[in-house]
Amino acid sequence: MAEVGREVTGRIVLQQCLYAKLQVKPPDQDSEAEWVEIRKGMVVYVCFFNGAESSVIAKMVSSLLSVKLSESDNGKRVSILDLPGDVLIVPQATLGGKAKGRCMQYHSNADKKLAMELYSSLIAQCKEELQAHSKWAESGAVLKHGTYGNRQVLNLDTNGPYTHLLEF
Numbered sequence: 001m002a003e004v005g006r007e008v009t010g011r012i013v014l015q016q017c018l019y020a021k022l023q024v025k026p027p028d029q030d031s032e033a034e035w036v037e038i039r040k041g042m043v044v045y046v047c048f049f050n051g052a053e054s055s056v057i058a059k060m061v062s063s064l065l066s067v068k069l070s071e072s073d074n075g076k077r078v079s080i081l082d083l084p085g086d087v088l089i090v091p092q093a094t095l096g097g098k099a100k101g102r103c104m105q106y107h108s109n110a111d112k113k114l115a116m117e118l119y120s121s122l123i124a125q126c127k128e129e130l131q132a133h134s135k136w137a138e139s140g141a142v143l144k145h146g147t148y149g150n151r152q153v154l155n156l157d158t159n160g161p162y163t164h165l166l167e168f
Contacts, residue, residue, distance in 0.1 A: 009052040009110075010060055010118075010168040011095045013045040014069055016158060020088050022146050023153040033153075036144035041085030042069060043156065047095035048110040048118045056168050057118060061125045063166055065133075071159070084139040087126065090146040090154065091119050116148045 020043050025034035044064055048056075068077040070085050080087055096109040109115065123145050131137050146152050 007049075007051055008167045009049050010056045011047045011049070012060060012064055012166045012168075013092070013095060014064060014067065014164045014166065015043045015045070015156070016070055016160075016162045017041060017043050017088075017156055018159055019155075019157040021155040022088060022090060022144070024145075024147045024150070026150070036088070036146075038086035038088045038142060038144055040070075041083070041087055041141065042080055043154075044087060044089045045092035045095060046089060046119065046122060047092050048115045049096055049108050050110055052110045052114065052118055054118065054121060057121050057125055059168050060122060060166075061129055063168075065126065065129055067164070067166070069162065069164060071162075081130070081133045081136050084133075084136040084141045086141050087130070087143045088145065089119075089123055089126065089143070090152065091115075091148045112149065119148045 017038070018040055019038070021035055021037045023033050023035050027033040065081055066079050068079055070078055070080055070083045072078045072083060093106060093109055097104040097106050098108065110118065127143050130143055
């Protein structure tokens with residue numbers, strides 16, 4: 001988590017969900033749209049800022065997989081690993097926006113090439129950590145992710161707007 005007085009280099013918004021469907025490729029003249037879907041679990045929106053380095057990825061992964069956000073069958077809050085539940089990671093550059101007058105500006109976002117590399121690394125490390133946790137790996141839970149740089153359509157069913165912001 002970001003310390004007081006330290007510049008934020010990454011932001012994650014976590015949203016518990018019962019079901020989510022994300023368009024990862026828009027339709028074109030030759031093919032229909034492509035989608036990924038998850039069941040009960042969480043949606044992770046991620047944005048990287050200027051100054052972000054690969055060292056932030058391990059902190060992000062540890063936080064998002066260990067935070068007790070998900071509601072178990074008995075109503076107790078547990079981590080996504082202990083639920084176990086599905087994970088959908090969505091690149092969300094707009095999390096870096098700041099209002100200037102009536103417009104949003106994104107000058108503090110990381111360069112697109114760097115952000116894409118960090119996003120790929122985040123997905124790879126999440127996948128590795130999830131698979132290493134036997135309860136999650138054996139449950140049939142899945143990790144899905146969006147496509148960096150594309151506008152994506154998201155359908156989300158939730159049992160309440162239980163959304164949290166994490167900064168790194």
